[in-house]
Amino acid sequence: MAGQLLNPNLLLAVPLAPLAGAAIAGLLGTQFLGNLVGRKTSHTATILGVLIAFILSVQTLLAVMDGATFNGTIYNWMTIGTLKMEVGFQIDSLSAMMMCVVTFVSLMVHIYTIGYMKDDEGYNRFFAYISLFTFSMLMLVMANNFLQLFFGWEAVGLVSYLLIGFWYQRPTAIVANMKAFLVNRVGDFGFILGIGLLLAYAGTMNYQEVFAKKDELALLSLPGTDWALLTVACICLFIGAMGKSAQFPLHVWLPDSMEGPTPISALIHAATMVTAGIFMVSRMSPLFELSDTALSFILVIGSITALFMGFLGIIQNDIKRVVAYSTLSQLGYMTVALGSSAYSVAVFHLMTHAFFKALLFLGAGSVIIGMHHDQDIRNMGGLRKYMPITWITSLIGSLALIGTPLFSGFYSKDSIIEAVEATHIWGAGFAQFAVLAGVFVTAFYSFRMYFLVFHGKERFGQAHAHGHDDHHAPKAAHGAHGDAHDDHGHEEEEDDHAHHGLEPGQKPHESPFVVWFPLVMLAIPSLIIGYLTIGPMLHGDFFKGVIFVGENHPAMEELSHEFHGAMAMAIHGLSTAPFWLALSGVVAAYYCYMVNPRVPAWFFAKFHAIHTLLDNKYYMDKFNEVVFAGGARLLGNGLWNFGDKKLIDGLLVNGSAKVVAWLSSLSRVLQTGYIYHYAFVMILGVLGFLIYFLPFWPAK
Numbered sequence: 211m212a213g214q215l216l217n218p219n220l221l222l223a224v225p226l227a228p229l230a231g232a233a234i235a236g237l238l239g240t241q242f243l244g245n246l247v248g249r250k251t252s253h254t255a256t257i258l259g260v261l262i263a264f265i266l267s268v269q270t271l272l273a274v275m276d277g278a279t280f281n282g283t284i285y286n287w288m289t290i291g292t293l294k295m296e297v298g299f300q301i302d303s304l305s306a307m308m309m310c311v312v313t314f315v316s317l318m319v320h321i322y323t324i325g326y327m328k329d330d331e332g333y334n335r336f337f338a339y340i341s342l343f344t345f346s347m348l349m350l351v352m353a354n355n356f357l358q359l360f361f362g363w364e365a366v367g368l369v370s371y372l373l374i375g376f377w378y379q380r381p382t383a384i385v386a387n388m389k390a391f392l393v394n395r396v397g398d399f400g401f402i403l404g405i406g407l408l409l410a411y412a413g414t415m416n417y418q419e420v421f422a423k424k425d426e427l428a429l430l431s432l433p434g435t436d437w438a439l440l441t442v443a444c445i446c447l448f449i450g451a452m453g454k455s456a457q458f459p460l461h462v463w464l465p466d467s468m469e470g471p472t473p474i475s476a477l478i479h480a481a482t483m484v485t486a487g488i489f490m491v492s493r494m495s496p497l498f499e500l501s502d503t504a505l506s507f508i509l510v511i512g513s514i515t516a517l518f519m520g521f522l523g524i525i526q527n528d529i530k531r532v533v534a535y536s537t538l539s540q541l542g543y544m545t546v547a548l549g550s551s552a553y554s555v556a557v558f559h560l561m562t563h564a565f566f567k568a569l570l571f572l573g574a575g576s577v578i579i580g581m582h583h584d585q586d587i588r589n590m591g592g593l594r595k596y597m598p599i600t601w602i603t604s605l606i607g608s609l610a611l612i613g614t615p616l617f618s619g620f621y622s623k624d625s626i627i628e629a630v631e632a633t634h635i636w637g638a639g640f641a642q643f644a645v646l647a648g649v650f651v652t653a654f655y656s657f658r659m660y661f662l663v664f665h666g667k668e669r670f671g672q673a674h675a676h677g678h679d680d681h682h683a684p685k686a687a688h689g690a691h692g693d694a695h696d697d698h699g700h701e702e703e704e705d706d707h708a709h710h711g712l713e714p715g716q717k718p719h720e721s722p723f724v725v726w727f728p729l730v731m732l733a734i735p736s737l738i739i740g741y742l743t744i745g746p747m748l749h750g751d752f753f754k755g756v757i758f759v760g761e762n763h764p765a766m767e768e769l770s771h772e773f774h775g776a777m778a779m780a781i782h783g784l785s786t787a788p789f790w791l792a793l794s795g796v797v798a799a800y801y802c803y804m805v806n807p808r809v810p811a812w813f814f815a816k817f818h819a820i821h822t823l824l825d826n827k828y829y830m831d832k833f834n835e836v837v838f839a840g841g842a843r844l845l846g847n848g849l850w851n852f853g854d855k856k857l858i859d860g861l862l863v864n865g866s867a868k869v870v871a872w873l874s875s876l877s878r879v880l881q882t883g884y885i886y887h888y889a890f891v892m893i894l895g896v897l898g899f900l901i902y903f904l905p906f907w908p909a910k
Contacts, residue, residue: 223263228342229345279302304493322728340373356415387470397452404446427440456541468531479571495553509641513640529577532587550633554747570611573603576600576726592665592666605664607733608656613788632768649792
């Protein structure tokens with residue numbers, strides 16, 4: 211029932227405000243209805259819509275913290291027997307927190323886009339897409355039933371397809387958005403199977419009604435097997451999360467999504483699409499808690515992603531791809547927390563990560579603007595004195611990412627590491643190693659990028675600079691005052707080696723206000739949000755009655771016993787292994803890239819095979835191309851050659867025609883047109899009847 215302070219009409223306004231902005235920009239601001247409104251109207255309408263959603267989300271969160279809740283139907287779409295298909299909202303501490311994070315990050319991205327995309331022909335279309343993305347994500351996190359969850363789930367996938375392929379004239383963008391779409395379909399197939407299993411045996415798609423039957427479901431087996439029904443359903447649901455939240459081996463789409471403009475990299479990778487899977491598993495905690503097998507599966511998949519995707523970040527030279535691989539690694543950390551039954555820690559890291567990862571992506575975009583479209587970190591260096599705001603905000607984001615005490619990432623990341631140490635299910639040993647080793651790896655690649663971009667000698671404006679279209683990012687985005695302006699996209703396609711970046715003698719410049727203002731606004735929560743919220747979110751009652759942890763999973767209980775305040779945790783953090791591993795990573799990066807660059811060159815020469823393995827991303831793309839795409843082509847060719855050509859065309863269509871033609875040729879012989887032939891046939895017929903029936907006639 212509705213809480214006293216939560217008005218369903220105001221809740222409905224949260225997703226509808228961005229949708230209205232998207233409609234104005236997407237319909238009236240594009241050729242669809244004749245460009246009736248200009249750029250200013252388009253960005254004003256979409257930003258206003260997201261601002262309204264943010265303000266209402268903050269009000270909702272404050273009301274929820276005062277005890278208000280809402281769980282009810284907004285619109286009944288159809289009823290089939292006892293099954294109700296409806297649009298409904300479940301507003302509690304989890305969804306209210308997600309609403310605030312999504313709308314705030316989206317608002318900053320919208321403002322940033324004014325400066326970043328100012329020269330792009332698709333300006334209005336881009337604002338329509340990112341506002342529609344915000345609507346889709348809000349519908350997902352506010353849902354109280356699986357039908358609406360699936361709608362939001364598919365909607366963010368569709369809009370991400372449109373955004374990744376925003377520069378649709380570029381072949382690499384088309385390949386990247388198709389790859390994202392297809393890989394997510396693989397995950398979504400598992401997701402819909404999980405929903406279907408729960409619907410079949412619980413008879414409802416409402417969260418609370420399914421949770422009420424969880425003990426009955428836990429006793430059932432999948433028909434024809436001895437597998438626990440709930441285990442199969444939970445693993446199927448998590449396969450959906452593997453696709454959306456880019457977990458191994460369904461992670462391959464996310465680095466290639468860098469083909470889209472930088473603002474959508476921040477939006478997809480920070481607060482929205484990739485965190486949908488983490489949110490979903492946390493929401494389904496009452497079900498996942500009943501299956502240790504599913505939790506072990508989640509734990510191992512998250513561990514692999516956290517460690518091995520971090521390794522790939524070490525050898526990237528495209529500034530956006532370094533940040534993209536750090537996203538993959540951090541999503542692995544969140545997944546490890548889910549597998550450890552530390553759902554609130556996973557959501558806490560989701561929140562802190564949203565701010566500092568959006569900051570890092572937008573900071574990377576600001577650097578790209580200053581570098582005149584060059585994204586190769588080997589062509590940078592010494593930007594600190596030219597771009598002071600971008601420098602300091604990027605440093606804050608990097609420190610938060612590696613888990614520096616007092617920064618927001620420290621509180622969430624260290625809590626994940628402690629939760630894994632308190633976990634005893636199968637796979638926990640490997641998970642402990644992975645999250646600890648990942649700390650060093652994260653610090654190393656993060657500060658490798660930071661030092662190469664902002665410190666050291668200036669390597670820009672040189673005729674011999676590394677080509678922008680480097681081996682990691684063929685024709686990577688270099689948009690309008692940012693990734694790549696499509697006005698000169700045609701020239702780029704004619705000359706793959708066209709030089710992007712600063713000409714000899716040119717110097718970088720700080721980005722305009724609309725670009726650096728969002729950086730400052732995101733840097734603030736990257737600094738303080740962890741310190742302020744760890745107490746209530748992890749060790750208080752913030753998620754009470756929303757996230758459930760079984761008595762046989764003690765990780766959160768042990769975390770609470772060891773917690774003595776945010777400041778005490780930061781001070782204690784200075785003496786723990788994660789801090790020293792992170793510090794070692796920073797020092798190693800500084801030595802390798804600032805003091806003695808011959809060290810990475812030596813590693814490259816000595817371990818060339820490993821570098822080749824990493825450079826080819828563990829050959830996952832090649833494996834998918836040969837096994838799945840090749841298998842699909844083989845199957846398709848087989849079906850076409852045998853099924854289509856021989857069976858359908860040859861046997862059914864042409865074969866039936868040949869049978870008719872053969873029968874026709876026989877009948878033509880008999881149809882002479884002479885009466886005496888027909889009379890003779892009639893006499894033969896009568897004679898045949900007499901001979902056949904004569905034995906049955908009664909004797910006189």
